[in-house]
Amino acid sequence: xxVEYKESFQGLRSRAxxxxxxxxxxxxNLLHKDVQALIHDLSVxxxxxxxxxxxxxxxxxxxxxxxxxxxxxxxxxxxxxLSLDEQGLILKHNQTFTTMIGNTGLVAxxxxxxxxxxxxxxxxxxxxxxxxxxKPQEKNIDVRLKQADGSLSWVRLSGRIDTWLSDSRETRSxxxxxxxxxxIEKQTEKEMSNNLQFVTTLLDTVPSPIYYKDASYRYxxxxxxxxxxxxxxxxxxxGKTFFDIATSPELAVSYHAKDxxxxxxxxxxxxxxxxxxxxxxxxxxxxxxxTYRDASGSIAGLVCVKLDITERIRAEExxxxxxxVVDCIGxxxxxxxxxxxxxxxxxxxxxxxxxxxxxxxxxxxxxxEPCQDCPTIKTLNDGRIHSSCRxxxxxxVTIDIESTASLLRDSHGKVTGSVEIVRDIxxxxxxxxxxxDMAFHDPLTxxxxxxxxxxxxxxxxxxxxxxxxxxxxxxxxxxxxxxxNDSLGHEVGDLVLIEAAERIKTCCKRDIDTISRQGxxxxxxxxxxxxxRELLTSIAEKLLIQLSQPFQSAGVLLEVTTSxxxxxFPDNGSAKKELEIASxxxxxxxxxAGRNTFRFWEPxxxxxxxxx
Numbered sequence: 323x324x325v326e327y328k329e330s331f332q333g334l335r336s337r338a339x340x341x342x343x344x345x346x347x348x349x350x351n352l353l354h355k356d357v358q359a360l361i362h363d364l365s366v367x368x369x370x371x372x373x374x375x376x377x378x379x380x381x382x383x384x385x386x387x388x389x390x391x392x393x394x395x396x397x398x399x400x401x402x403x404l405s406l407d408e409q410g411l412i413l414k415h416n417q418t419f420t421t422m423i424g425n426t427g428l429v430a431x432x433x434x435x436x437x438x439x440x441x442x443x444x445x446x447x448x449x450x451x452x453x454x455x456x457k458p459q460e461k462n463i464d465v466r467l468k469q470a471d472g473s474l475s476w477v478r479l480s481g482r483i484d485t486w487l488s489d490s491r492e493t494r495s496x497x498x499x500x501x502x503x504x505x506i507e508k509q510t511e512k513e514m515s516n517n518l519q520f521v522t523t524l525l526d527t528v529p530s531p532i533y534y535k536d537a538s539y540r541y542x543x544x545x546x547x548x549x550x551x552x553x554x555x556x557x558x559x560x561g562k563t564f565f566d567i568a569t570s571p572e573l574a575v576s577y578h579a580k581d582x583x584x585x586x587x588x589x590x591x592x593x594x595x596x597x598x599x600x601x602x603x604x605x606x607x608x609x610x611x612x613t614y615r616d617a618s619g620s621i622a623g624l625v626c627v628k629l630d631i632t633e634r635i636r637a638e639e640x641x642x643x644x645x646x647v648v649d650c651i652g653x654x655x656x657x658x659x660x661x662x663x664x665x666x667x668x669x670x671x672x673x674x675x676x677x678x679x680x681x682x683x684x685x686x687x688x689x690x691e692p693c694q695d696c697p698t699i700k701t702l703n704d705g706r707i708h709s710s711c712r713x714x715x716x717x718x719v720t721i722d723i724e725s726t727a728s729l730l731r732d733s734h735g736k737v738t739g740s741v742e743i744v745r746d747i748x749x750x751x752x753x754x755x756x757x758x759d760m761a762f763h764d765p766l767t768x769x770x771x772x773x774x775x776x777x778x779x780x781x782x783x784x785x786x787x788x789x790x791x792x793x794x795x796x797x798x799x800x801x802x803x804x805x806x807n808d809s810l811g812h813e814v815g816d817l818v819l820i821e822a823a824e825r826i827k828t829c830c831k832r833d834i835d836t837i838s839r840q841g842x843x844x845x846x847x848x849x850x851x852x853x854x855r856e857l858l859t860s861i862a863e864k865l866l867i868q869l870s871q872p873f874q875s876a877g878v879l880l881e882v883t884t885s886x887x888x889x890x891f892p893d894n895g896s897a898k899k900e901l902e903i904a905s906x907x908x909x910x911x912x913x914x915a916g917r918n919t920f921r922f923w924e925p926x927x928x929x930x931x932x933x934x
Contacts, residue, residue, distance in 0.1 A: 337363075402477070402501030405486060410434050410451050413486055413496055422477065422501060424469030440466040440474055455497050458482055464504065476508040477501045531607075534614075534625040539563050539581050542623065551599065551628075569598075580611070581624060588613040588621050594631065605632040654744035657730060658683055660702070662692055665739065674721070674746060675714070683742070687714060697727035698740050705729055705737075711747065722751045764839040766816055767823035775838035775846055779898050782836075782848050786891050792853020796846065797887040797905040798826070798865065801917040803843035806880065817875045818882060819843065825868040829861060846905075853890050855922065862886050862920040870918060885912040886920035894923045 396403060402419035404412055412430045420426050423438050436444050436451075443465050454463060458481035466474040479499050486496040522545075525532055531548035535541055541559040549555055554567060564581075568574035584591045591611040599605050608629045616622040645668070648655055654671035656664050656678075664678045671678070675686050684692045692699045697708035709726040724747045730739040762774035770778065782793050800822060807815040819839070826837055826845060836848040849858060865886060873880040887909025889895060894904040904923035911921040921927075 404499040404501060406435060406497040406499060408455060410436055419501055422475060423467050424471055438467050440468050458497060476504045478504045531628040534623060536623040537585060537621060584611055584613060584624055585621060605630060606635045656742050657739060658698060659739040662698060671744060697725055698742055701727040701729055701740055721746055721748045723747060767820055767839050769823050770836055770838035772840050775836065778836040778848055782850055783891060783898050791851060793891050794849035794852050794858045795889050795901045795905045797909040798845040798884050799909055800843035801883045801885055814875050818873050821873055822869060826865060829864040829868055858888055862888060866918060883918035885909055885917050887912055888920060889923040
């Protein structure tokens with residue numbers, strides 16, 4: 323009831339009492355208008371009283387609804403609420419808390435909260451409760467609640483000091499707790515821990531050293547290989563910079579500069595460095611470093627993988643030595659795969675054929691498929707070593723090569739290709755040809771010498787006998803050649819002989835014929851597959867004409883003629899010696915006939931003495 327209402331009600335009461343007194347006094351006449359006014363005021367007051375009562379009932383209804391809503395929110399909140407006293411006894415709790423312990427019908431008021439905590443964690447909770455009660459805002463407690471079915475549920479207790487109105491209407495302090503379900507968080511932490519353990523285990527299985535740092539260049543972690551390399555445990559390295567563990571300040575500055583460069587220019591950094599891992603040993607490492615980011619996308623640090631490339635460097639150095647040695651070998655060496663493609667070649671091969679890496683060896687010789695005579699294909703077919711000689715042309719230059727192929731196997735003995743050694747034998751071939759030429763050709767004129775002539779004559783006789791054919795044999799002798807040597811010297815005589823040989827070759831152009839110089843000024847011609855006297859006569863006449871032309875030598879014009887004797891197989895002899903004697907006697911007959919002429923062998927020439 324408000325003060326204004328009390329004052330109004332008191333005024334009405336005083337006026338009514340005064341009128342009542344007057345109504346009992348015989349000397350007083352109660353005025354009708356006073357009563358009417360009082361009744362009016364009382365009626366108004368009654369109406370006001372009824373309105374105030376209605377407002378009061380409405381307010382009470384709203385308060386009840388609000389209280390019901392509060393209780394609904396309190397009991398059905400996803401978070402459990404507890405009010406505890408100093409001893410940890412439950413003064414009040416919501417329905418969510420009973421749901422958390424798996425007993426929705428339980429009223430836990432008056433029970434200690436510790437009774438619902440997992441037995442193994444209860445003592446820890448009780449030991450911390452006093453400090454938690456005094457300053458709850460500064461800390462949380464994570465515990466596991468034991469549910470009715472025996473299962474456990476993780477919760478986080480957070481609180482603040484509040485007041486509590488007891489049944490005796492006494493107000494005292496209490497601890498208001500929120501009980502949050504953190505099972506998902508704990509499960510996530512467990513999974514993260516398991517993942518971290520998995521990653522740690524995985525990193526420890528990597529043989530290469532790995533470490534990672536934060537943006538302040540401090541170690542956050544590393545794998546076992548790195549601790550073994552550095553001689554520090556992961557715990558010893560955590561939180562340190564390289565300045566704390568480096569063997570020298572200069573080394574620390576160098577490594578820090580690399581880290582600083584990477585963090586200032588985020589991305590990937592690759593470099594190699596030689597590291598002293600012990601007083602007696604240095605090893606080469608290749609560093610693969612990269613920045614990483616946190617959840618917000620900011621650069622959070624760097625991670626590094628160190629690959630020990632010592633053996634690779636040594637292998638590369640050995641390969642360089644090997645290549646140097648192989649390149650110094652005069653012979654070409656190439657390695658080919660099973661498809662005949664060149665995988666490796668030394669400098670000699672490059673000088674011979676150019677860079678043929680990736681090219682099939684048969685393509686070098688202008689072929690579209692492997693040649694069956696190739697030593698490589700033979701080696702791949704039967705596993706034996708094979709050699710062959712071939713001729714190669716490039717840019718108009720012809721070279722003769724000899725190649726030897728053998729199998730190439732891997733460490734397991736499996737055939738992976740072939741190795742071919744190539745030699746340029748062009749000079750050897752030329753030398754051999756020169757030797758043959760010296761053995762079978764006249765060094766002055768280049769014509770066949772007596773040795774080759776005898777061999778060719780034997781072949782001509784054998785062929786003619788086999789195929790019942792004829793051939794002609796001519797003996798030529800330059801007339802009075804001795805006088806040229808005696809008067810002008812052998813040098814001039816040699817020039818005449820050279821020129822005479824060239825003129826004879828113009829008269830006998832067939833490759834199957836053989837022209838030889840027997841020595842001095844004597845020449846012989848084997849006219850193969852020809853027994854026709856008319857054709858032999860024609861050749862003889864050409865020879866007479868060519869050789870009777872003046873010779874220009876040393877500024878002197880010389881007149882030289884020749885005498886020619888001709889015999890025919892088998893008409894004039896069926897053996898080599900018989901033909902030679904017949905031709906020689908026919909030539910003598912030509913000289914006797916006045917020189918600068920020819921004669922066929924005739925029977926009447928038997929017994930004629932040579933007179934040259």
